Amino acid sequence: MHIQATGNVYRAKAVTGIKTVTDILMFGAGGHAAAVSDVIRDIEDFNISGVIDDSPSLQGKCLFGSTVIGGRQQLYMNGLDTMAIFLGIGDNLTRARIARSLGGREFPVLxxxxxxxxxxxxxxxxxxxxxxxxxxxxxxxxxxxxxxxxxxxxxxxxxxxxxxxxxxxxxxxxxxxxxxxxxxxxxxxxxxxxxxxxxxxxxxxxxxxxxxxxxxxxxxxxxxxxxxxx
Amino acid sequence: MHIQATGNVYRAKAVTGIKTVTDILMFGAGGHAAAVSDVIRDIEDFNISGVIDDSPSLQGKCLFGSTVIGGRQQLYMNGLDTMAIFLGIGDNLTRARIARSLGGREFPVLxxxxxxxxxxxxxxxxxxxxxxxxxxxxxxxxxxxxxxxxxxxxxxxxxxxxxxxxxxxxxxxxxxxxxxxxxxxxxxxxxxxxxxxxxxxxxxxxxxxxxxxxxxxxxxxxxxxxxxxx
Amino acid sequence: MHIQATGNVYRAKAVTGIKTVTDILMFGAGGHAAAVSDVIRDIEDFNISGVIDDSPSLQGKCLFGSTVIGGRQQLYMNGLDTMAIFLGIGDNLTRARIARSLGGREFPVLxxxxxxxxxxxxxxxxxxxxxxxxxxxxxxxxxxxxxxxxxxxxxxxxxxxxxxxxxxxxxxxxxxxxxxxxxxxxxxxxxxxxxxxxxxxxxxxxxxxxxxxxxxxxxxxxxxxxxxxx
Incomplete structure (x- = not known):
């Protein structure tokens, strides 16, 4: 799905092309995810409902104002299984691999x-x-x-x-x-x-x-x- | 003519040093002209009344929300002969040559x-x-x-x-x-x-x-x- | 003293971590000081009360809208001896040396x-x-x-x-x-x-x-x- 941006409409808020997203899961807990969380803070339309990371040592910790609620398998639990996801992962190959494994979810544009x-x-x-x-x-x-x-x-x-x-x-x-x-x-x-x-x-x-x-x-x-x- | 910019006065609008310009002709139809047309869009004081380009294949086409109304000779027609012009041309030598050939026109600062x-x-x-x-x-x-x-x-x-x-x-x-x-x-x-x-x-x-x-x-x-x- | 910046609070005004500063002395009269004076202009919380520079030829001149009121010894005069100072000096070693010599003054963050x-x-x-x-x-x-x-x-x-x-x-x-x-x-x-x-x-x-x-x-x-x- 491509989104056509015209003029300033992207500049003050996030756009999904489908609907207004209010809750989002951040996938990743490293430096790039932290920087993206600041983008979300400034866009103001979004709320990071939780952070997803496979590392056991991070579970339950609070990052960028949100809690690490679990690893990838958690994405299929009730209440999380339709939520929009953003991949806060800097490495291109890793991001591509995970994006393909999560086909069918909504990925907003920030x-x-x-x-x-x-x-x-x-x-x-x-x-x-x-x-x-x-x-x-x-x-x-x-x-x-x-x-x-x-x-x-x-x-x-x-x-x-x-x-x-x-x-x-x-x-x-x-x-x-x-x-x-x-x-x-x-x-x-x-x-x-x-x-x-x-x-x-x-x-x-x-x-x-x-x-x-x-x-x-x-x-x-x-x-x-x-x-x-x- | 040089224009003295002081403080923020240039930041929300265009300045000509003489008067408020509302209609402007864009000279050029390439990528740089397109980028400049976005600057004009964001300045909001201007309106691109038409695009001037010598290429016959572009005549009548719509670019950056405006029509290519003709080549250089068109600049001397009634109604266009006093209009402000902006040279949306990336190449320095070409821009210099055309600017000199159009002496006496008003060229706004964007x-x-x-x-x-x-x-x-x-x-x-x-x-x-x-x-x-x-x-x-x-x-x-x-x-x-x-x-x-x-x-x-x-x-x-x-x-x-x-x-x-x-x-x-x-x-x-x-x-x-x-x-x-x-x-x-x-x-x-x-x-x-x-x-x-x-x-x-x-x-x-x-x-x-x-x-x-x-x-x-x-x-x-x-x-x-x-x-x-x- | 370190100041913790959170979110946008720094973006529209200067922060000192202690109090609102309204008057400030600019130390230095060169190009970097001029550029910093524009930052102060745009922050709007500050007023440059005077410029400090040791060069005799600059005394009394008007720079960035303020007067060069004297050299370093002037900093200890009545009325100036508690004023906040900003070091508008581009060279790292010079800036470090002067900062250490002025210990105890307030240096705002811009x-x-x-x-x-x-x-x-x-x-x-x-x-x-x-x-x-x-x-x-x-x-x-x-x-x-x-x-x-x-x-x-x-x-x-x-x-x-x-x-x-x-x-x-x-x-x-x-x-x-x-x-x-x-x-x-x-x-x-x-x-x-x-x-x-x-x-x-x-x-x-x-x-x-x-x-x-x-x-x-x-x-x-x-x-x-x-x-x-x-």
Whole structure:
């Protein structure tokens, strides 16, 4: 299910395309889930009813103002079996695997109020647009993507399902990312470049030409020098 | 004509320095024009009365909620001959050439409401400040510039006419860019560095010393490696 | 003194943790002080009562709407001897030295209204969070730090006292910066990397592994090429 976002309608509240969601389960208890919980706090339409995590040591703990109510099997209990879920998982492959195993549930789209969404933008289910991210006119973002803090998705670009555009990374106009791609923090993709599925543009690197699937695009690494004698 | 921006006055509306503009012609029909049309949508003071593009295949089509009403010669028809124009053209040389050929028209300054403009900032006619861009205290930006999504122009920096600071690029304090410079996406210019006219800091590169006119500043290119065997 | 920021409470006003401050002395008269004065303008709770700078040539001049009322010795005059001070000084070592020499004064925390602060974030006294910066859930920022325009401090990261995360730089999650570190404009630090005190990640460089104290992390430098024959 893709959701068509037009203008500002995403900026002050979450949109599911179906109905207003008030209760949601957060799947995951790590740092990315914590950051997403702040997005939910600022959207104000949502309430995190509980956190789902398979780790036994976390059960019953309170995270992001909610309790870890159990692992995956808990999702099929009465009262939880139809509730909307958000996958607060940063790793693309893990997020994709879990999303597929939970087919049939509702995955809302979360857009932070400070994000800028152009016209004719589509956002797939389960995707989060983090604070200050920008998605320009005509871009299409797939399902279960992360458009992270301050990232830019240029006009007419396409982001495949389960991909992650990290903090302050930039896709210029007309970029095409396959599924499960990772653009590291500060990474850049030049206009009209296509990146195959499961590829990675490493942090701070610039993809100036297209790359096949399952490849790395890497700039020369940094080095560490002693600053001065002690 | 330079316009002095002071404080928040640019943030909720467009400013022309002369009068309130309500009708505007967009010159150009590509991706940058589409992104600028979203800026106009969010400023709310403007109405795009029509799109001008020389391409015969686009005539009569509807773009960004407006109709392509003709090519350049149409600008001199009754009713259009005094209307304000915005050049929605990403290429610096093309934008400069067209601006000069249209001398005498009014070119408004467009500042997105989410942009942050410091005090004592000046912005030249026909310049657009895109979402989330920051222009710090005392900076001077010339005419027909693009300060793109999330870009930073540091305190006291100067940006020459027809230059383009791309998405998430950063000019530190006291930078001096000549006319028609391009700072690529994610590019950086260190404090007090001067870049001559018609020069390019390529995407993701760092200009750590001054450069003459008509030069490239380029970091070593990225490479593509196979990620793992299939 | 650390201040616990929770939710949006920092976004529309300054917080001192003690009381509402209305009058403040700006220490420093350079470009960074000018940019900070714009933050104060936008916070609206503050009034800059005067500027302190040791340079004789600046005495009596009007900067950022306020007068340079004298050098450091002036701070101990009647009426100024208990006033809150903000150190508008970009250099980490200088800022640290002056902060220590002024022990016992009140140093407010300044957070621009457009900054995004997650839950469970702590900010030390004298720290400024510039426009559009993001500090994610659970991050701890020390005293007298600069989190500059558009910078991102990821979830659970720690920034040591007197450090500076420059414009559009990104700390991923779980990063640990020591005291007096400088992350240059556009610089990136990967998840869980630790950078020792007094170290520098130069502009546009990526720290992909930990570094000891007093070291540089530098990517290969850019080069300058002639663009084309004149």
């Amino acid at each position: 857009v932070h109020p400070t994000a800028h969404i152009g016209t004719n933008v589509s956002l797939g289910e389960g995707t989060v647009v983090m604070p200050r991210a920008i998605i320009e006119n005509g871009a299409r973002v797939g399902a279960h993507c992360i458009i992270n803090n301050g990232a830019v998705v240029g006009h007419g670009s396409v982001v495949g399902d389960y991909s992650h555009v990290s903090g302050n990374a930039v896709l210029a106009g007309g970029v095409n990312l396959g599924e499960r791609c990772l653009i590291g923090i500060g990474g850049c993709v030049l206009p009209n470049v296509a990146i195959g599925q499961d590829s990675i543009v490493s942090a701070g690197s610039v993809a100036n030409r297209s790359a096949p699937e399952r490849h790395y695009i890497m700039s020369p690494g940094s080095r560490i020098f002693r600053r001065f004698e002690k | 500042v997105h409401p989410t942009a942050h403009i410091g005090t004592n900032v000046s912005l030249g006619e026909g310049t657009v400040v895109m979402p989330r861009a920051i222009i710090e205290n005392g900076a001077r930006v010339g005419a027909h510039c693009i300060i793109n999504n999330g870009a930073v122009v540091g305190h006291g920096s100067v940006v020459g006419d027809y230059s383009h600071v791309s998405g998430n690029a950063v000019l530190a304090g006291g930078v001096n860019l000549g006319e028609r410079c391009l700072i690529g996406i994610g590019g950086c210019v260190l404090p007090n560095v001067a870049i001559g006219q018609d020069s390019i800091v390529s995407a993701g590169s760092v200009a750590n010393r001054s450069a003459p006119e008509r030069h490239y500043i380029m970091s070593p290119g990225s490479r593509i490696f196979r990620r793992f065997e299939k | 957070v621009h209204p457009t900054a995004h602060i997650g839950t469970n974030v702590s900010l030390g006294e004298g720290t400024v969070v510039m426009p559009r910066a993001i500090i994610e859930n659970g991050a701890r920022v020390g005293a007298h730090c600069i989190i500059n325009n558009g910078a991102v401090v990821g979830h659970g990261s720690v920034v040591g006292d007197y450090s500076h995360v420059s414009g559009n730089a990104v700390l991923a999650g779980g990063v640990n910066l020591g005291e007096r570190c400088l992350i240059g404009i556009g610089g990136c630090v990967l998840p869980n990397v630790a950078i020792g005190q007094d170290s520098i990640v130069s502009a546009g460089s990526v720290a992909n592994r930990s570094a000891p104290e007093r070291h540089y992390i530098m990517s290969p430098g850019s080069r300058i090429f002639r663009r084309f024959e004149k």
